[in-house]
Amino acid sequence: MIITKQNLLETHQRIKNYIHRTPVLTSHLINEMAGSELFFKCENFQKMGAFKMRGATNAILQLSKTEKEFGVATHSSGNFAQALALAAKLQNIKAYVVMPSNAPEIKKAAVCGYGGEIIECEPNLQARESTLNDLVNKTGAVFLHPYNHYHVIQGQGTAAMELIEDHSDLDGIFTPVGGGGLLAGTALAAHHFTKGTKVFAGEPIGADDAWQSFQKGEIIPQTNPNTIADGLLTSLGDKTFPIIKEHVQDILRVEEEEIIAAMRLIWERMKIVAEPSSTVALAALLKEKEKFKNQKIGIIISGGNVQLDKLPF
């Protein structure tokens, strides 16, 4: 499947009444530090606190009436779990979320709070997949993958579409990369709606499967990721990777301290709460700032769900 310009336009029309059009913020001080002009698309202000709401909403809205009756299912211990639960609730359909038994209570509480039903499994890949399969067989719910799904990718692309609509002359756009849904969607948006805006990703060195895959030209699975950016622990998928390979300019790796410093900068100077996974993009830009001197750069702040009693500073 190829995601066309028309697909993206229809996606935005489809979901726009169910999501927030998030603001684009700027900071004189961070511009001065970066030597470039930065435009922060604040998906931390999105419903449930992250861009994932866009993809989840788009995927649900494209289900048939019959499919909707059986509900949706996913596996996630992160923002997609909450996003699917809330998006399903807004459409009055049922959402099942398979979560590892060791997932933080606060994340389980958030999914429950949005009306999602949690099915716990042992914290390993095999248990997760078999639990999900059993669930889907039993309930007839439609499985929606957190990122490796074209409708999800389309939805995530709408954040960059709005950013481009607000600022049509960007030289580049930075996003973080985990499973690649946001990055692939952003790359397609830039491809279809700009004249040459380049797309870059920031990735933690401690979870650099996307960088490795990008270098090698084939998917290298994530193994033993170790980073504070807990939304970026997943591997690329066979739907996200080809788009990234074709349309992304580069993937830049950053150290943990650089992620934390960028996070602190955003909190202290912009007075907004951004989760570590979302500050990886700014960290990558600042690390390579010489290459982007005097350019106009969009940065997608992907989410703001952080546990305030476990901050790295």
Add this chain to the structure above:
Amino acid sequence: MIITKQNLLETHQRIKNYIHRTPVLTSHLINEMAGSELFFKCENFQKMGAFKMRGATNAILQLSKTEKEFGVATHSSGNFAQALALAAKLQNIKAYVVMPSNAPEIKKAAVCGYGGEIIECEPNLQARESTLNDLVNKTGAVFLHPYNHYHVIQGQGTAAMELIEDHSDLDGIFTPVGGGGLLAGTALAAHHFTKGTKVFAGEPIGADDAWQSFQKGEIIPQTNPNTIADGLLTSLGDKTFPIIKEHVQDILRVEEEEIIAAMRLIWERMKIVAEPSSTVALAALLKEKEKFKNQKIGIIISGGNVQLDKLPF
């Protein structure tokens, strides 16, 4: 001196090119908790991170050319010190700030960062006043009081003016109260620009001089304040108190845990960084929420300057 409607209109015209028009944010979840419809005027996004920028700018812009040549001086270890330094810098004039020797390094650094000159003194009232007097005598700088000054009060009132311009049908507006500059300015704005919007203040029980003064009808000085809301430690002044006495509906006191809970709520749900002093207003509303059921209430988030490595959660 009476501050007229015309004074306030001229003040906003005078300063508007030097300050940010800050956004008004809303939160479905906090509305549900409160049982009322809340409109948060986000002065944490103001230049230097607090509403104090408004009053400092207005006071400086009303100096004569000769006065400007000698610069301005104040005593403050908080946001007014930074505000005066930045406002002076933007007008190319000199700012002197008397700060106690035990003021946090981070606050001194912020004043220096904005180009202000710090004069240290012993951490007591007498030393502060004599140091300031010596400074003014030596330099000829104009002393601008952080809150007990009509031009400062006028400037602080412009935050509520903008809020009222955006939402003309508010039943009430809540602010925190320390020295009373923001509260007096807000009360005057509501008096001149609304048909009966009532103004309320939140105050920590551990620093309740304004509540005591309001009850007794005369200024009761602050003694041994003890609260996390470090911007609210000052006493009311002879210029702020009469305005408050005349135009404020009520002052509501809150416990420390209520301040911290409101702070956490704002950070977690609105994804913005607000300092404890600024969350006292929401804490007061939530404490008395039954009285404000189904009303439209403005809340001024006064600032966002917090030390991230010393959070109460």
